[in-house]
Amino acid sequence: MKIVIPGGTGQVGAILNRALTAAGHEVTVLTRRPAGRGEVPWDGETMGPWAEAIDGSDVVINLAGRSVSCRYTPANLQAMMDSRVHSTRVVGEAIAAAARPPRVWLQMSTATIYAHRFDAPHDEDTGVIGGTEPDVPGYWSFSVDIAKSWEREQEQADTSHTRKVALRSAMVMSPDRGGVFDVLLWMARLGLGGPVAGGAQYVSWIHDRDFVRAVEFLIDRDDATGPVNLAAPSPLPQRALMRALRAARGVPVGLPATKWMAEIGAFVLRTDTELLLKSRRVVPGRLLEAGFTFDHPEWPEAADDLVRRVRGRRDDSIRSEQTSTAAQRT
Numbered sequence: 570m571k572i573v574i575p576g577g578t579g580q581v582g583a584i585l586n587r588a589l590t591a592a593g594h595e596v597t598v599l600t601r602r603p604a605g606r607g608e609v610p611w612d613g614e615t616m617g618p619w620a621e622a623i624d625g626s627d628v629v630i631n632l633a634g635r636s637v638s639c640r641y642t643p644a645n646l647q648a649m650m651d652s653r654v655h656s657t658r659v660v661g662e663a664i665a666a667a668a669r670p671p672r673v674w675l676q677m678s679t680a681t682i683y684a685h686r687f688d689a690p691h692d693e694d695t696g697v698i699g700g701t702e703p704d705v706p707g708y709w710s711f712s713v714d715i716a717k718s719w720e721r722e723q724e725q726a727d728t729s730h731t732r733k734v735a736l737r738s739a740m741v742m743s744p745d746r747g748g749v750f751d752v753l754l755w756m757a758r759l760g761l762g763g764p765v766a767g768g769a770q771y772v773s774w775i776h777d778r779d780f781v782r783a784v785e786f787l788i789d790r791d792d793a794t795g796p797v798n799l800a801a802p803s804p805l806p807q808r809a810l811m812r813a814l815r816a817a818r819g820v821p822v823g824l825p826a827t828k829w830m831a832e833i834g835a836f837v838l839r840t841d842t843e844l845l846l847k848s849r850r851v852v853p854g855r856l857l858e859a860g861f862t863f864d865h866p867e868w869p870e871a872a873d874d875l876v877r878r879v880r881g882r883r884d885d886s887i888r889s890e891q892t893s894t895a896a897q898r899t
């Protein structure tokens with residue numbers, strides 16, 4: 570298949586590009602800074618020659634959006650919103666204008682759309698959309714507004730020949746450098762992998778290989794439309810998630826952190842505590858109903874697998890350094 574991935578240069582894009590290319594598909598990435606083969610320039614805002622890549626493609630997977638791991642300043646919040654809404658709008662325009670539109674448009678969304686909640690999991694049918702919870706900081710509603718506007722933009726696009734799916738994805742855990750798992754592992758290794766603010770808040774996650782398999786499943790399932798949760802069926806409290814991660818990495822202790830310590834940490838890391846403190850208890854109702862099975866449904870096993878692959882990645886890079894040093898000597 571010909572697959573176009575707007576915003577495909579980031580963490581999730583790299584995972585998909587690698588897997589879909591290895592499976593024999595022709596992948597084109599739309600990026601603001603093209604650097605190599607298979608990358609086409611666009612600005613994420615306006616129509617341009619890039620739209621030719623979409624005309625005649627089979628699948629579009631739009632991932633574009635300013636990273637949410639940043640300080641929530643008014644300017645950053647606006648950029649988080651605009652980059653998602655504008656890129657989705659223009660992707661919709663390109664699909665609508667195509668002589669041979671793609672069969673399916675998978676649009677990234679987020680599991681953060683659901684309410685902060687501990688008592689029950691959110692699936693697509695019974696889940697509660699967030700933004701009006703009384704017991705959370707008011708500014709948390711902005712992330713929900715972004716997610717709702719993002720999905721609305723796709724829903725409103727006039728693309729009658731193209732099936733539309735919104736991917737309400739949980740954190741995608743992969744062994745790649747700089748990804749979410751890498752950061753959690755780094756904190757655990759520093760002894761900081763303990764409960765944050767009590768650690769009762771749920772973390773929803775999905776193993777990278779299940780994420781790819783779910784995307785492939787949704788491409789193939791002609792009856793899949795609308796929002797779909799991409800999350801392992803067993804979200805767990807943050808303290809249990811970090812405990813299992815420490816066990817997988819062989820780190821005996823993880824210091825607990827209070828809310829204000831998390832504030833300081835988030836300030837130092839230039840991010841926001843919402844990412845740590847919001848309880849995201851999200852389950853894959855529609856995927857399971859459609860017969861999708863997870864290879865990595867439980868976190869302790871998934872964490873073991875990811876730690877093993879991080880170690881493999883490090884061994885590979887040491888080996889290639891040794892080979893190049895040896896080559897320089899000869």
Ligand SMILES: NC(=O)c1ccc[n+]([C@@H]2O[C@H](COP(=O)([O-])OP(=O)(O)OC[C@H]3O[C@@H](n4cnc5c(N)ncnc54)[C@H](OP(=O)(O)O)[C@@H]3O)[C@@H](O)[C@H]2O)c1
Pocket residue numbers: 576577578579580581582599600601602612613632633634635636637652656677678679680738739740741742749
């Ligand atoms: N990572 C996760 O676990 C996760 C979970 C749920 C949802 N998501 C969502 O999935 C999407 C991809 O995630 P990711 O982790 O791969 O993010 P990422 O690493 O930050 O990559 C996002 C890509 O979007 C493009 N981009 C950034 N600002 C843009 C702008 N102003 N206009 C147009 N394009 C822009 C960038 O591509 P260029 O700089 O090359 O143009 C960047 O590579 C994001 O929207 C994210 O919110 C991610």
